[in-house]
Amino acid sequence: MRRWAWLAAAALAAPAYAQQACAVSKDLVVRALEMVSAAPVRDQLANGLLLLKQAEEACDENGDAWYYRSVFERKLGQGNPQYSLGKARERNSAALRSEDDPFHLATPARGVQLAPGISSGGAGVPHSSRDNRKPDVSHKWALVIGIASFQDRRLNLQYARKDADAVSALLKDPVYGRFPADHVKLIEDEQATTVNVRAGLNWLARQASEDDLAVIYIASHGTARDQDEAGASYVVTFDTDVQSRDGLYSTAIPLVEISNVVRTRVKALKAVVILDTCHSQGAVTQTVTVPATMPPQMLDHIREGTGRVIIGASQAEESSFESARYGHGLFTYYLLQGLREQKDAPVEKIYEYVRERVTRDAAANGWKQHPFMSASDGQSSVVLGIAATPLAWLWRGVSVVAGI
Numbered sequence: 341m342r343r344w345a346w347l348a349a350a351a352l353a354a355p356a357y358a359q360q361a362c363a364v365s366k367d368l369v370v371r372a373l374e375m376v377s378a379a380p381v382r383d384q385l386a387n388g389l390l391l392l393k394q395a396e397e398a399c400d401e402n403g404d405a406w407y408y409r410s411v412f413e414r415k416l417g418q419g420n421p422q423y424s425l426g427k428a429r430e431r432n433s434a435a436l437r438s439e440d441d442p443f444h445l446a447t448p449a450r451g452v453q454l455a456p457g458i459s460s461g462g463a464g465v466p467h468s469s470r471d472n473r474k475p476d477v478s479h480k481w482a483l484v485i486g487i488a489s490f491q492d493r494r495l496n497l498q499y500a501r502k503d504a505d506a507v508s509a510l511l512k513d514p515v516y517g518r519f520p521a522d523h524v525k526l527i528e529d530e531q532a533t534t535v536n537v538r539a540g541l542n543w544l545a546r547q548a549s550e551d552d553l554a555v556i557y558i559a560s561h562g563t564a565r566d567q568d569e570a571g572a573s574y575v576v577t578f579d580t581d582v583q584s585r586d587g588l589y590s591t592a593i594p595l596v597e598i599s600n601v602v603r604t605r606v607k608a609l610k611a612v613v614i615l616d617t618c619h620s621q622g623a624v625t626q627t628v629t630v631p632a633t634m635p636p637q638m639l640d641h642i643r644e645g646t647g648r649v650i651i652g653a654s655q656a657e658e659s660s661f662e663s664a665r666y667g668h669g670l671f672t673y674y675l676l677q678g679l680r681e682q683k684d685a686p687v688e689k690i691y692e693y694v695r696e697r698v699t700r701d702a703a704a705n706g707w708k709q710h711p712f713m714s715a716s717d718g719q720s721s722v723v724l725g726i727a728a729t730p731l732a733w734l735w736r737g738v739s740v741v742a743g744i
Contacts, residue, residue, distance in 0.1 A: 359586065360586050361398045361399050362398070362399035362401065362402060363586035363587075363589040363590050364395075364398050364399075364586070364589065365395040365396070365398040365399035365402045365405055366395075366399075366402065366404075366589050366590060367589040368391045368392070368394050368395035368398065368405070369391075369392065369395050369402065369404055369405050369408060370589075370594040370596055370597075371391050372388040372389075372391040372392045372395070372408060372412070373388075373408065373442055373594075373596045373597075373600065374596045374641075375387060375388040375391075376388065376442040376443060376596075376600075376641070377443075377640065377641060377644065378443065378445050378603075378644050378645075380415070380443070382416070385412055385415055385416045386416065388412050389409065389412040389413065389416060389419070392405055392408050392409040392412060393409065396409060396427075400431075401431055402431070403427075403428045403429075403430075403431030403432055403433030403434070403435075403436065404428070404433050404434060404435045404436075406424050406425075406427040406428035406431060406433060407424070407425065407428035407433040407435045407436045407440075408435060408442075409421075409424040409428075410422070410423075410424035410425040410428060411441065411442070411443070415443060440600070440604070441604060442600050442603075442604060444604050445603055445604060445644055445645045446603065446604050446605055446606055446607045446645065447550075447607065447608075447609055447645035447646040447647065447648075448645065448646050472609050472610075472646055472647055472719070472720045472721075473719050473720065473721055474721060475610075475686065475721040475722065475723040475726050476726070476729060477551060477552055477553040477608075477610060477726060477728050477729075478549070478551035478552055478728060478729065478730045479520075479523065479547075479548075479549070479551070479552045479553075479728050479730055480518070480519045480520070480523055480552065480553045480555075480726075480728050481519075481523045481524075481544055481547045481548045481552060481553070481554050481555070481608075482508075482511050482519055482523065482524045482525070482544075482554070482555040482556075482557065483525050483527070483540045483541065483543070483544045483555070483556050483557070484504050484507050484508045484511070484524060484525065484526045484527070484557045485504060485526075485527045485528070485532055485537060485540065485556075485557065485558045485559065485560065486500045486501045486502075486503055486504020486505065486507075486526075486527075486528050486529075486532070486558075486559040486560070487500055487501065487528065487529055487532045487559070487560040487561075487576070487577065487578055488500040488501035488502070488528075488529060489501070489529045489530070489578075490576070490578055490580070491530075491578055491579045491580075492580075492581075492582055492583075495561060495576065495580075495582065497559075497560075497561070497662065498662050498664075499662050499663075499667060499668050499669055499672075500559040500560055500616075500669065501528050501529055501559075502667060502668060503559045503616060503668050503669050503672040504526060504528055504557065504559050505526075505528070506668065506672070506676055507557050507559075507672065507675070507676065508524055508526045510676055510679055510680070511524050511555070511724075512524050515683070516679055516680055516683045516725055517679070517683075517724065517725060518725060518726070518727050518728065520728075523547070525540055525543055525544070527540050529578060530578055531578070532560075532577055532578045533577055533578050533579045534577045534579060534580065534591055534592065534593055537575075537577050537593055538593070538597075541556075541597075541598065541601045542601075544556065544601070544606065545601055545605035545606050545607075548606050548607060548608035548611075549607055549608065550607050550608065550609055551608075551609070552607075552608040552609075552610070553608060553610040553611070553612075553722070553724070553726075553728075554602075554606050554608040554610070554611045554612070555611070555612045555613075555614070555724065556598065556602070556611075556612070556613045556614065557614045557616075558575060558598075558614070558615050558616070558617070559616045559617075559669060559672065560575055560576055560577070560617060561575070561576035561617060562574070562575055562576070562595075562615070562617030563575075563576065563588065563592065573594070573595040573596075574588060574592035574593060574594055574595060575592060575593045575594075575595060575598070575617065576592050577591070577592060577593055579591060580592045596641070598613070598642075599641045599642045600641075602642050602648065603641060603642065603644050603645060603648075608647075609646050609647045609720070610647040610720065610722045611645075611647060611648050611649070612649045612650075612651070612687060612722060612724065613642055613648075613649070613650045613651070614650075614651050614652075614675070615650070615651070615652045615653060616652075616653040616660055616669050616671050616672050616675075617652075617653065617654075617660055640714075642714070643714050643715055643716040644716060645716055646716060646717065646720055647716060647717075647720035647722060648715065648716035649687050649688075649713065649714070649715045649716070649722055650713070650714050650715075651687070651691055651694075651711065651712070651713045652711060652712045652713075653669065653670075653671035653672075653698075653709070653711055654671070654709045654710065654711065654712075655709075655710045655711075655712055658708050658709050658710060659707070659709065660709060661702060661705075661707050661709055663701075670698055670701060670702060670709065671694065671698055671709070671711055674693070674694045674697045674698050674701075675690070675694050677693075677697075678690045678693040678694050679724060679725065681693070683724075683725035684723060684725055684726070685723065685725075686721050686722060686723050687713075687722045687723070687724060688713065688715070690724070691711070691713040694711055695710070695711045695713075698710075698711050699711075
């Protein structure tokens with residue numbers, strides 16, 4: 341009887357062990373993707389491939405591990421990429437279905453011009469070379485995400501939804517933001533599930549064309565790298581399971597996934613990512629605590645290409661504070677103020693305005709919070725409040741075709 345009892349217990353434990361192994365496998369894939377760059381060195385590729393092999397060994401059914409293994413093998417010129425690709429196909433890899441290529445940039449790397457003959461906005465009309473040093477854009481698109489109420493109520497924040505509401509309203513304001521209302525997608529609280537956030541990222545990637553401006557704003561929790569066995573970073577969504585590390589791996593959004601959407605799928609030559617990963621001062625669980633860390637390679641990845649800018653609310657090992665005085669996160673409060681007072685200023689000037697005031701206000705409260713900004717190049721000009729001029733680009737294209 342004891343033997344049968346042991347076998348029964350082992351049978352019950354097996355699915356849980358397999359689930360844990362596959363969760364770790366997903367996390368290893370995320371860690372491998374964090375090593376990707378447009379011009380990777382061989383050591384990075386080799387280390388990434390090693391992580392992917394470990395991911396595949398931990399969970400053979402992880403089709404994405406096999407798919408990215410084939411991509412890394414092809415990039416390195418070693419192994420058997422066709423075999424790995426076949427395994428990915430057998431396991432119905434989502435990355436294979438989307439033909440994801442993390443080494444491909446959607447925009448030229450650190451250039452300032454778009455080659456002639458590329459159609460704008462899907463209109464099929466070629467236009468002349470565009471000088472990306474000018475702030476002009478054809479259309480403006482934004483994905484705004486704010487989560488204050490979570491499925492796990494211990495994670496609840498005070499002002500993240502209010503922050504997102506205010507950012508969305510300002511972007512749509514005809515005086516300050518000048519984004520068309522139907523070009524701003526707002527996802528909040530119970531709607532901001534992992535599935536819906538991914539769908540929002542896909543929406544932005546589909547909508548934004550070469551001559552456009554694309555903006556991503558996120559107010560939520562972030563996870564620290566030391567909270568994760570493989571050292572990956574995540575953004576917490578409404579339905580993220582933070583009871584265990586396994587749940588976190590499976591249900592949060594890897595920061596590298598947001599990075600790869602901006603790097604490889606958003607074609608707009610002007611793109612801005614704004615992260616206000618807010619945190620309450622108490623440790624909400626053993627999994628999600630303060631502070632969160634923005635890994636340095638994520639800055640490098642997101643800014644690869646042309647006209648890429650990332651602005652964050654706080655440095656590594658710092659928190660992003662919420663302020664009862666302002667009824668907002670401290671960072672977002674000054675971001676809104678800066679955009680109102682300097683609506684025609686480029687983002688680097690808006691950032692300087694925000695950085696100075698957030699740092700000073702935080703210090704006055706005995707806090708340490710220093711916003712950061714990283715940009716792909718020093719030549720591209722990005723102005724959030726600029727008026728879009730789609731017809732100007734269309735007519736410029738017609739002029740080139742007509743030989744005028």
